[in-house]
Amino acid sequence: MEWKEISLTTSHEASEAGANIFFEIGAQGVVIEDPYVLDRYMQEDAWDCFDISLCSISEDVVIIKGYLPADSSFPGRLSSFNEKVNSLQEFFPDSPLEVAVCEVADENWASSWKQYYKTTKIGRRVVVKPEWEEYSPSQGEIIIEMNPGSAFGTGTHATTIMCVRLLEKYLGTGQIVFDVGCGSGILSIAAAKLGASFILARDIDTAAVSAAWHNAGINGITGCFEAEAGNFLDGVPGKAHLIVANIVSGAIIEFSPQAFEKLLPEGILIVSGIISERAKEVQEKMESTGFSLLETVTRGEWVAIAAKKLSAPNKAVFKG
Structure with missing residues (x-):
């Protein structure tokens, strides 16, 4: 199956609202490249490793990518996506809102997007981990498993x-x-x-x-x-x-x-x-x-x- 990748380049402030639009149009996976978040994780030692090249991400923008089947429903979904993105300008007038579309093979995105989602300790005891990843909890830790393909947030x-x-x-x-x-x-x-x-x-x-x-x-x-x-x-x-x-x-x-x-x-x-x-x-x-x-x-x-x-x-x- 062929897939379409929609990317939205915007600000950190507008990123959550932008990401929600992808889920609203039925995206089957969403990747957010946010240098602010990556920098915070490195400072807090929240991730064991990074598979993302930080040098490739501008400090001033967030890139959000979503994936949809390249079928007859795609033109309508893309039109809806563009309308919703345009409506964000009212709430984030100083944020860039640049949309791009490209084709991607099924086997490429289906596995590669998972590299962006790692086990993360978000509380004093609570740890969020992807459903597919192995993790051995420390004493007292509480594990929450998530599948971002079906969720509105990774936690x-x-x-x-x-x-x-x-x-x-x-x-x-x-x-x-x-x-x-x-x-x-x-x-x-x-x-x-x-x-x-x-x-x-x-x-x-x-x-x-x-x-x-x-x-x-x-x-x-x-x-x-x-x-x-x-x-x-x-x-x-x-x-x-x-x-x-x-x-x-x-x-x-x-x-x-x-x-x-x-x-x-x-x-x-x-x-x-x-x-x-x-x-x-x-x-x-x-x-x-x-x-x-x-x-x-x-x-x-x-x-x-x-x-x-x-x-x-x-x-x-x-x-x-």
């Missing part, structure tokens, strides 16, 4: 790393967790392996829900896991001890009142996907809703916040 993005580390700190054994905007399901899987008794994963994208179910199966957590499509926690019965939402700043602001209502007393809310420029705005909304901020952590230009539900919200939340 190595800064926002995911911060959420995992906050889960390690604040999640109690036997607690109920709601995962809002679950994507690949990696935070749900981490919660299950850290001791949660039940996890409900929610995403507005049905493809993300399917990916979450797939990865939950790989990790053997389906007995305490449920994933469904839906907006935030609309229509969800019951309450949770902890809610984690790795979404975007505006969505967190909108979701905060509902998160407060869906948490048990003294419940914990962990949020990320927040760009540093909007962190204060998100913090103020959470506090006015009735949350007490526990800590704010940063990684690059990204921010994550952990907060606790107070016994009663501030009166400001009820003002019309």
